[in-house]
């Protein structure tokens with residue numbers, strides 16, 4: 001049997017935080033989480049796991065995390081609960097990187113994008129999906145998205161969005177697994193065009 005069959009898809013827990021943060025930083029090097037460093041990434045994932053409106057899945061094989069999906073029922077609500085209980089801890093975790101004007105602006109823009117996104121878009125969101133380079137192309141990403149869809153559905157959520165850099169190769173993945181392109185938006189400056197995708201889940205079997 002290969003990775004595809006033997007990797008287990010499990011709910012993300014505190015036990016996975018360090019590996020999830022490591023994978024996130026290695027594979028989404030341009031996002032704000034990576035910019036603010038590993039300690040911040042660990043603190044953020046731990047705080048998100050403690051939020052009722054957050055859930056995630058990990059793909060695990062031989063005790064190693066090969067991939068993960070991170071989801072929010074309502075991204076603003078998750079960020080609010082994260083900041084409410086962990087503001088100073090997270091600030092300390094990204095010190096001194098957060099003192100750079102560029103990083104601070106990036107962090108603030110990221111915190112407020114759910115509000116700016118608004119409009120008709122669903123508040124539920126697939127925040128990230130990442131698979132270790134060595135384990136790609138074996139269906140793990142698709143299984144993580146499927147597990148996320150099932151969990152959204154069980155929480156009574158009919159649709160969720162995901163936002164991805166237009167230039168990322170992963171756009172083909174999103175379309176392949178069933179997301180529909182809903183529009184485009186600029187974030188962190190005009191050159192950073194993002195695609196906004198929607199996944200309908202309540203209509204699925």
Ligand SMILES: CC(C)(COP(=O)(O)OP(=O)(O)OC[C@H]1O[C@@H](n2cnc3c(N)ncnc32)[C@H](O)[C@@H]1OP(=O)(O)O)[C@@H](O)C(=O)NCCC(=O)NCCS
Nearest residue numbers: 128129130131136137138139140141142169170172173176
């Ligand atoms: C995107 C990503 C999660 C896909 O994970 P994966 O485990 O390799 O994906 P799967 O094997 O489940 O692929 C499912 C389908 O999507 C297609 N696909 C996956 N990645 C693709 C890519 N980069 N380009 C084109 N098609 C892709 C596959 O061909 C596959 O189709 P198939 O079943 O007909 O072969 C992984 O490439 C990754 O971690 N990328 C870096 C992080 C990232 O950019 N994440 C998204 C932004 S948060």
